Amino acid sequence: MTVLLHTPLFWTALTIGCFLLGQHVYRLTGNLVLLPPILTGFGLVITTLKLTDTPYAVYMEGGRYLHDMLGPVIVMLAVPLFQQLKALRQDAIRIALAVTLGSATTLACAWGLTIWWIGDPMLAQTILTKSITTPVAVAITSQLGGDPSLAAAFVILTGLLGVILILPILTLLRIRQPEAIGITLGVCAHAIGTSRALELGEREAAYAVTAMTLTATLHAIVLPLLAGLL
Structure with missing residues (x-):
C-alpha cells in the first residue's frame, strides 16, 4: 500500500x-x-x-x-466560441464593457475587503487573482509577491461559490438573457463557471468562454502594472 x-x-x-x-x-x-x-x-x-x-x-x-493539461483544456473551449462568433462580434462593445467593469469591481472588492477586514497586504495581493483560471492566477500571483498555492485555493473557492450563487441571484433579479448569464459566469467564476455554462446551452457557453478569456487577459496586463501601486 x-x-x-x-x-x-x-x-x-x-x-x-x-x-x-x-x-x-x-x-x-x-x-x-x-x-x-x-x-x-x-x-x-x-x-x-x-x-x-x-x-x-x-x-x-x-x-x-x-x-x-489545464492550458490545453482551456484552449479547447474555443469551439463554442467559434460556433457563436457572429453573435459575439455584434455584442463586442457590450462584452468589452461588461468584462472591464466586472473585473474592476471584483478587484476593488477583493482588495478593499481583505485590507479592511484582515489588513494583510500579501493576502490581498494573492486574492486579487481569484476570478481567473488557475494557471494564469498562479503565474500572476508570483509576480505580485503573493502565495501561488493560496491563489489556487482562492480560484477554486471563487469558482465553486460562483456556480452555486450566480444563477439564483440572476433569477432573483429576473435576468434570464443567455448572454448575461454567460458573461457573469465567465467573469466571476472563470473555468468552473464556464463548465456550468456549457450545461446551459451554446450561447451561454460562448459568452462565458469569451468573458473568462478576456478577464484573464485583462488581469494579466493590469495586475502587474498595479503591483507597485498596491
Whole structure:
C-alpha cells in the first residue's frame, strides 16, 4: 500500500475517478447546484489525502499531469466560441464593457475587503487573482509577491461559490438573457463557471468562454502594472 501511495499515476487516476464519481452524484441528484462534480471530487481527494496522511508534494507528483493539461483544456473551449462568433462580434462593445467593469469591481472588492477586514497586504495581493483560471492566477500571483498555492485555493473557492450563487441571484433579479448569464459566469467564476455554462446551452457557453478569456487577459496586463501601486 505504501508503494502504491507513492506512485504518481495512482494519484492521477484517483483524481480522475473522484471527478467521475462527482459527475455521477451530480446526475443522480438532478444536477443539484450545491453538488457540482468538482466540489464532490475535491472533497473525496482531500479525504483520501487526510486518511492516508499523504503530503501535498507526494500527491502533486501525479497531480501535476492533470495540472499541465489545464492550458490545453482551456484552449479547447474555443469551439463554442467559434460556433457563436457572429453573435459575439455584434455584442463586442457590450462584452468589452461588461468584462472591464466586472473585473474592476471584483478587484476593488477583493482588495478593499481583505485590507479592511484582515489588513494583510500579501493576502490581498494573492486574492486579487481569484476570478481567473488557475494557471494564469498562479503565474500572476508570483509576480505580485503573493502565495501561488493560496491563489489556487482562492480560484477554486471563487469558482465553486460562483456556480452555486450566480444563477439564483440572476433569477432573483429576473435576468434570464443567455448572454448575461454567460458573461457573469465567465467573469466571476472563470473555468468552473464556464463548465456550468456549457450545461446551459451554446450561447451561454460562448459568452462565458469569451468573458473568462478576456478577464484573464485583462488581469494579466493590469495586475502587474498595479503591483507597485498596491
